[in-house]
Amino acid sequence: MPRPLIAGNWKMNGVSSSVSEIDSLIKGLKSDQTDAEILICPPATLLDRISNLCRETPVKTGAQDCHFNASGAHTGDISADMVADLGGSYVIVGHSERRADHGETNEIVRDKAKAVSDAGLTPIICIGETQAEREAGQTLDVLDTQLTNSLPDDLSGERFVVAYEPVWAIGTGLVPEITDIAEAHKFMRDKLKGLGVENADDVRLLYGGSVKPGNAKDILAVENVDGALVGGASLKAEDFLGIIFPS
Numbered sequence: 258m259p260r261p262l263i264a265g266n267w268k269m270n271g272v273s274s275s276v277s278e279i280d281s282l283i284k285g286l287k288s289d290q291t292d293a294e295i296l297i298c299p300p301a302t303l304l305d306r307i308s309n310l311c312r313e314t315p316v317k318t319g320a321q322d323c324h325f326n327a328s329g330a331h332t333g334d335i336s337a338d339m340v341a342d343l344g345g346s347y348v349i350v351g352h353s354e355r356r357a358d359h360g361e362t363n364e365i366v367r368d369k370a371k372a373v374s375d376a377g378l379t380p381i382i383c384i385g386e387t388q389a390e391r392e393a394g395q396t397l398d399v400l401d402t403q404l405t406n407s408l409p410d411d412l413s414g415e416r417f418v419v420a421y422e423p424v425w426a427i428g429t430g431l432v433p434e435i436t437d438i439a440e441a442h443k444f445m446r447d448k449l450k451g452l453g454v455e456n457a458d459d460v461r462l463l464y465g466g467s468v469k470p471g472n473a474k475d476i477l478a479v480e481n482v483d484g485a486l487v488g489g490a491s492l493k494a495e496d497f498l499g500i501i502f503p504s
């Protein structure tokens with residue numbers, strides 16, 4: 258079983274003063290032990306500062322998106338190399354908010370994941386069905402299509418992460434039944450094997466969508482769930498620590 262990853266996605270939240278949450282997180286991790294790898298993806302504006310704070314601590318940092326090109330005339334974008342330059346080691350790609358707000362297709366997501374990998378970083382590739390797709394019984398078909406088309410070729414299992422995030426569960430407090438999470442994650446593992454991914458058992462499959470201290474233990478215990486991608490509950494160190502050390 259791969260080493261679990263508990264990743265926080267701050268989205269478009271956080272200003273200079275939010276950095277104090279990182280101090281609290283680091284303190285909380287010092288006073289307790291976890292086998293999991295811990296990651297914070299702040300807004301790009303805070304990445305430099307937070308990466309510096311996290312140096313020589315167990316907390317890794319990453320970005321929430323990047324361009325698929327390494328450099329060039331792309332106003333407002335950042336590249337994977339820039340993330341690496343600021344000490345980041347992961348980049349989230351294909352989050353449903355980017356797919357919806359910025360029209361990102363599976364093919365764009367694949368190109369971004371490749372750019373991240375080419376920069377020596379680890380892409381966290383997000384997939385997941387909408388409410389309408391779930392109601393139409395299309396969940397596994399959607400995951401099938403997204404996995405088939407969003408993964409770069411030739412990435413072996415330890416080089417990338419997949420996050421299953423049902424769109425309807427993000428920021429809503431709604432969470433799928435445990436059996437549904439188990440089914441989706443088993444499906445993804447089998448699909449990765451079917452796609453011929455080398456070391457498919459080493460791909461970390463995260464669940465994301467309304468993960469909280471109160472439900473983390475049950476979700477993280479599901480077979481083929483190798484961690485969590487956490488939005489709202491990663492903003493406060495106390496909540497995030499409650500997910501890292503669920504009771």
Ligand code: PGA
Nearest residue numbers: 427428466467487488489
């Ligand atoms: P949430 O967001 O934990 O606030 O539901 C999860 C995500 O979008 O990664």
